[in-house]
Amino acid sequence: MQTWDTDVVVAGAGPAGLMLAAELRLAGARVIVLEQQDRATAESRGMGFTARTLEVFDQRGLLPRFGELSRSPGGHFGSVPVDFAVGDGRHASVTGVSQARTVAVLGEWAAELGADIRRGHRVTGFTDTGDGVEVRAEAPDEEVRLTAPYLVGCDGGRSAVRRAAGFDFPGTDATAELLLADVRDLALPPKWSGERRPGGMLLAAPLGDGMTRVVVSEHGRAPRQRTEPVSFEEVAEAWKRVSGDDISAATPLWVSSFGDAARQATEYRRGRVLLAGDSAHVHLPASGQGMNVSIQDAVNLGWKLGAVVTGRMSEALLDTYHAERHPVGAALLRNTRAQAVLFLGGPEMQPLREVLTDVFRGEEAARMLAGLVSGLEIRYDVGPGSHPLLGRRLPDVPLVLDDGEKTSSTRLLHPARGVLLSLGADPQPARTARKWAPHVDVHSAHLADTSPAGETVDADAVLVRPDGYVAWVAGSGDLHTALRRNFGEPIE
Structure with a gap:
């Protein structure tokens, strides 16, 4: 062996x-x-973190380790503004980490x-x-x-x-090269956010603690086949060519480059x-x-x-x-x-950017793009059934367990085991799932209220995988099959 x-x-x-x-x-x-x-x-x-990553960290109890986090309602799609806090605000990301x-x-x-x-x-x-x-x-x-x-x-x-x-x-190989530097003592205040000039694109963003990230890309400049790391001198020279401003007196902390290879x-x-x-x-x-x-x-x-x-x-x-x-x-x-x-893209893309700016102001378009970027719209194929929860991550809802303990659906996932959550009167799903202990935790509970985001769990019972995604919903498919598919054979 x-x-x-x-x-x-x-x-x-x-x-x-x-x-x-x-x-x-x-x-x-x-x-x-x-x-x-x-x-x-x-x-x-x-x-920073997208909304789905925040949920992932929360389901393992990690968020307190990061300290105070601030959600940012602003966002962009290819530099075109998008309100990622559209609707209930769930799609908003965290920046500054x-x-x-x-x-x-x-x-x-x-x-x-x-x-x-x-x-x-x-x-x-x-x-x-x-x-x-x-x-x-x-x-x-x-x-x-x-x-x-x-x-x-x-x-x-x-x-x-x-x-x-x-x-x-x-x-596809990279068609453009972007130069990046994190600096201190930048003489110019950060005032660019994807700003375009005839010669290229500029970005300057405050990172906190006196640091600023600058990024510059020059139109028509092919990516270099580098054998040595990019220097801050290169970044400052490119910045001056595009903007006319001199940032060479800043103190570089980190210098790098990246491209658009996919x-x-x-x-x-x-x-x-x-x-x-x-x-x-x-x-x-x-x-x-x-x-x-x-x-x-x-x-x-x-x-x-x-x-x-x-x-x-x-x-x-x-x-x-x-x-x-x-x-x-x-x-x-x-x-x-x-x-x-x-x-x-260069000036030839500006009419499209202007049109999309108007389109993205619409709530439906903003919600679609926010869901795409945040990861909240992910749905896996987990088997038969059409219930809206199947294959999606279990919403974070407050619960009261049968013994009176107050908890939440997210907190039940901290141990990274499967969860059978029984919310109805039928005791059979819980009885069935107990045959898969200790790989599946069985909890009987009732909803304390809807979540702050207005979410709920509209089902009598759900089986949740360790990663937080719903593998079975009462009335959709066979529970035994779902348990075997995700957790193996029962432990009699």
């Missing part, structure tokens, strides 16, 4: 890798995270749960043996070899795991190797979706892979990871490519 060093090796300790590691630990799986950087980076491409802060919080949480996070370890190769993987990594003064049933690449857009495993990664792996799993986050999809970082979709990839995969490696479920459950998340990634590329046309 094979003795594994761990159950899962995760390559990459970014938001996706750390979220996945924590979810695996909650599922009872052992996990080792290999990260080539020897310390957590202070660099932050992502600057750096990706570095997110990595720090997730890393601390994963470590508390028992994840083995090894920094300064660069994955150099692996072998898929058919029943597991042998992973090779370089660490200071040593070579490391690990064995595990599965390897997950969460190592970014240039993923070494994706390349070594031979995943197809089709799409690529997606054709499959998210090949044998014993899976991909999540930027390893599976790259795109223009528009509307803050990249890190958020990556975190949601990890939450979808974590409970499934955890159930497989701990022997509760067959590998067939992993097929649902690709089936559910690949369409989300495809939609992500589609909307960010559309935004790139609006955001990076």
